Amino acid sequence: MEQTNEDRLKIALLAVAGAGLVIGLVAHLAGQAGIARILWAIATIPILVALMVQIVRSLLRGELGLDIVAALSMSAALAFGENLAAVIVALMYTGGSFLESFAEGRARREMHALLSRVPRTATRYLDAGLKDIPVDDVLPGDLLLIRQGDVVPVDGTVASPHAILNMAALTGESLPVSASKDDAVLSGATNAGDAFDLLATHQARDSTYAGIVRLVENAQRSRAPMSRLADRWSVGFLALTVLIAGAAWWLTGDPIRAVAVLVVATPCPLILAVPVALVAGLSRAAHFGILIKGARPLENMARIQSIILDKTGTLTDGRPQIASVRSTSDHSEDEIVRLAASLDQASKHPIAQAIVAAAGTRGLELVLPTETREFAGEGVTGLLEGRPVVVGGHGFVARHADTALLPLPDAEAGSVVVAVAVAGKIAGYIVMADPVREEVAEMLVGLRREGVQRILLATGDRAAVAERIADGLGLDAIHSGLTPDQKVLVVLTERKNGPVMMVGDGVNDAPALAAADVGVAMGARGAAASAETADVVLLVDRIERLRSGIEIARRSRRIAMESVVVGIGLSVLAMIAAAFGYLQPVEGALLQEAIDVAVILNALRALRITPSAA
Structure with missing residues (x-):
C-alpha cells in the first residue's frame, strides 16, 4: 500500500521519540543527567507540537478525542520537570498512532478497472x-x-x-x-x-x-467516514482524568501527583488495543481468502444487520451449466452431450462453450466437426463422423430436421433449452441453467446465527428467475428487474434497519457496493470494477466465506472491546493510586507500558480466530 505524507510523518515522529528515549537513557547511565533531560525534552516537543495541531484540527471539525489526554500528560510532565515520563508517553502515543494508521489504511485504489473498461x-x-x-x-x-x-x-x-x-x-x-x-x-x-x-x-x-x-463516484463521496472507536469514549474518560488529577492537586497541593495521574491516564489501551485487534482480524481474514480493506470496513462488518445479495455469480455460480438432458431417441444422455459439444467446438457462443466444458467434465471424448456453419444467435450445423448434426435453439433445429416440432422439455425460469438433431431427426435436448450454489442455504442459516436480521435478494433478472432462485432460501425480500441506480435505492432504503452489506460481482453492482456500509465483491471471477469499489473482496469463489468474514469481524471487535474495557479499568485504578501518591510519574508511565503490553497480548488473540464455517 502506498504511504501518504501523514504516514511518513507518523513514522518519523515514532523514530524521534524512540531515538530520544534510548539516547537519553545512554546519557543518563553515563552520568550526564542534565543532557539526558534535555534530550528527552527535545524528543518530546515535536510529538507534542504535532499532537496540538491534530487536536486543533479535530476541534475545528467538532470532534473531541482522547488525544487531549496525551497532550495534557506530556505538557504537564515537561512543565514540572518529569522529562523521562514525558518521552515515555510520547513513545507510547506515537506507537499507538502509527498502529492505528496502519490498521485503518485502506487498500482501495481509484477505480482503474472500471474506468479502463470504458471504451x-x-x-x-x-x-x-x-x-x-x-x-x-x-x-x-x-x-x-x-x-x-x-x-x-x-x-x-x-x-x-x-x-x-x-x-x-x-x-x-x-x-x-x-x-x-x-x-x-x-x-x-x-x-x-x-x-x-x-x-x-x-x-x-x-x-x-x-x-x-x-453512480460509483457519487456513492463513494457521500458515505460519511466512521468515527474511531476510541473517540466514542473520549468525553467521559477525559472528564474523569481531569477530575482525578485536579482533585489530587487541589487536595494535596502537590502538582506531581496530578502529573502522575495524567501520565498513567494516557489512553493507550484505547489507542493500541483497537488497531492491534483489528489488524490481527484483517490478517486472520486474509488467511481464509477474505480481503478486508482496512480496520473501518472490518468494524462496520461486525455491526451488519442487513445483507443484500446479488444473484448471478453470488447466489449462483455465474456460469451456465447443464441442468438436465432429455433423449428423444436411442441416444444416451452422454451421447447427446458429446455430439452437441463436438459440434459446438466450432462456435464461440457462451452456451456452446459451456456445453464443451461440461463434456470435458464428464470425460467425454470429442471429435472434430467438418463443414460447420454457424448462424449467429441461432445455432450450428455440420458433419460429425459422417452424419449431419444440428445444435441450437428449438425452432432453429426443427427447421433443419425432418421430424415434426416436438414439445419442449420442462425448464425452469431463466433456463435455456438447446436442441440436438442427428441425421435429420431431433435426438434430444440439453437444458442449461445457472444453478444456486450448493453452500448457499447453509451459509444463510449461519448468517442468521451470527446475528444478521435481514437477508434480501436484489437482481437485474426477471421476477420469475429471481423467485426460482430464492425458493426455499428463506429470504426476507426479493427485488428483481433492478437497474444499478435502483440497487442503490434498495441499499439506502434498507438502512432504516441498521448497517447494510451489499454482495455482488458485476460492474452493475459497483454503485450499490459503494453506497452500502460494507460492499463485498466476489473477486475470484467477478468484475474488477466491483473488486475496486468494494470494502471486502472474497478472493476464493466460495460464497460461504462471507459468513466466515462476518464471524472474524465480530470476534475481532469483541476482543478489541474486551481489551479496551480491561485496559481502561486498570488505568483508572492506576490513576487512583497515583492520586494517593503511590505512583510517581515515571512509575506511572512504566505501569502504563505494562498495561499496554497486557492489552496488546490480549488483542493478538484475534490471530487465533477460527471461524466455524472454515
Missing part, C-alpha cells in the same frame, strides 16, 4: 470506409461497427440482422442475450458473437455505462 474509441462508418474516432465524438445517428469482444461504447440500436450480447456487466445475467434488428443495446454490454452494426442513439456522456461510473 476510449469507436469505429464509425464513413463514406470512405471505417475510422476509429474518440468515443466522445460519437453523435446520435452515427453508424458504428462493434467487433467481436468489443464493449459497446454508447447506447444505440442494432442495425444488423442479429447480435449476441453479454449483459453481465449491466444486469448480472450470465446467459447471453440475442438481439435483432432495431433492438436497443446499452453501452457497457460486450459483443459475444459476430461483428454487428450499431446505430448510436446517445452520446457517450449520456449513455448507461457512463452513468454507472458517476
Whole structure:
C-alpha cells in the first residue's frame, strides 16, 4: 500500500521519540543527567507540537478525542520537570498512532478497472470506409461497427440482422442475450458473437455505462467516514482524568501527583488495543481468502444487520451449466452431450462453450466437426463422423430436421433449452441453467446465527428467475428487474434497519457496493470494477466465506472491546493510586507500558480466530 505524507510523518515522529528515549537513557547511565533531560525534552516537543495541531484540527471539525489526554500528560510532565515520563508517553502515543494508521489504511485504489473498461474509441462508418474516432465524438445517428469482444461504447440500436450480447456487466445475467434488428443495446454490454452494426442513439456522456461510473463516484463521496472507536469514549474518560488529577492537586497541593495521574491516564489501551485487534482480524481474514480493506470496513462488518445479495455469480455460480438432458431417441444422455459439444467446438457462443466444458467434465471424448456453419444467435450445423448434426435453439433445429416440432422439455425460469438433431431427426435436448450454489442455504442459516436480521435478494433478472432462485432460501425480500441506480435505492432504503452489506460481482453492482456500509465483491471471477469499489473482496469463489468474514469481524471487535474495557479499568485504578501518591510519574508511565503490553497480548488473540464455517 502506498504511504501518504501523514504516514511518513507518523513514522518519523515514532523514530524521534524512540531515538530520544534510548539516547537519553545512554546519557543518563553515563552520568550526564542534565543532557539526558534535555534530550528527552527535545524528543518530546515535536510529538507534542504535532499532537496540538491534530487536536486543533479535530476541534475545528467538532470532534473531541482522547488525544487531549496525551497532550495534557506530556505538557504537564515537561512543565514540572518529569522529562523521562514525558518521552515515555510520547513513545507510547506515537506507537499507538502509527498502529492505528496502519490498521485503518485502506487498500482501495481509484477505480482503474472500471474506468479502463470504458471504451476510449469507436469505429464509425464513413463514406470512405471505417475510422476509429474518440468515443466522445460519437453523435446520435452515427453508424458504428462493434467487433467481436468489443464493449459497446454508447447506447444505440442494432442495425444488423442479429447480435449476441453479454449483459453481465449491466444486469448480472450470465446467459447471453440475442438481439435483432432495431433492438436497443446499452453501452457497457460486450459483443459475444459476430461483428454487428450499431446505430448510436446517445452520446457517450449520456449513455448507461457512463452513468454507472458517476453512480460509483457519487456513492463513494457521500458515505460519511466512521468515527474511531476510541473517540466514542473520549468525553467521559477525559472528564474523569481531569477530575482525578485536579482533585489530587487541589487536595494535596502537590502538582506531581496530578502529573502522575495524567501520565498513567494516557489512553493507550484505547489507542493500541483497537488497531492491534483489528489488524490481527484483517490478517486472520486474509488467511481464509477474505480481503478486508482496512480496520473501518472490518468494524462496520461486525455491526451488519442487513445483507443484500446479488444473484448471478453470488447466489449462483455465474456460469451456465447443464441442468438436465432429455433423449428423444436411442441416444444416451452422454451421447447427446458429446455430439452437441463436438459440434459446438466450432462456435464461440457462451452456451456452446459451456456445453464443451461440461463434456470435458464428464470425460467425454470429442471429435472434430467438418463443414460447420454457424448462424449467429441461432445455432450450428455440420458433419460429425459422417452424419449431419444440428445444435441450437428449438425452432432453429426443427427447421433443419425432418421430424415434426416436438414439445419442449420442462425448464425452469431463466433456463435455456438447446436442441440436438442427428441425421435429420431431433435426438434430444440439453437444458442449461445457472444453478444456486450448493453452500448457499447453509451459509444463510449461519448468517442468521451470527446475528444478521435481514437477508434480501436484489437482481437485474426477471421476477420469475429471481423467485426460482430464492425458493426455499428463506429470504426476507426479493427485488428483481433492478437497474444499478435502483440497487442503490434498495441499499439506502434498507438502512432504516441498521448497517447494510451489499454482495455482488458485476460492474452493475459497483454503485450499490459503494453506497452500502460494507460492499463485498466476489473477486475470484467477478468484475474488477466491483473488486475496486468494494470494502471486502472474497478472493476464493466460495460464497460461504462471507459468513466466515462476518464471524472474524465480530470476534475481532469483541476482543478489541474486551481489551479496551480491561485496559481502561486498570488505568483508572492506576490513576487512583497515583492520586494517593503511590505512583510517581515515571512509575506511572512504566505501569502504563505494562498495561499496554497486557492489552496488546490480549488483542493478538484475534490471530487465533477460527471461524466455524472454515
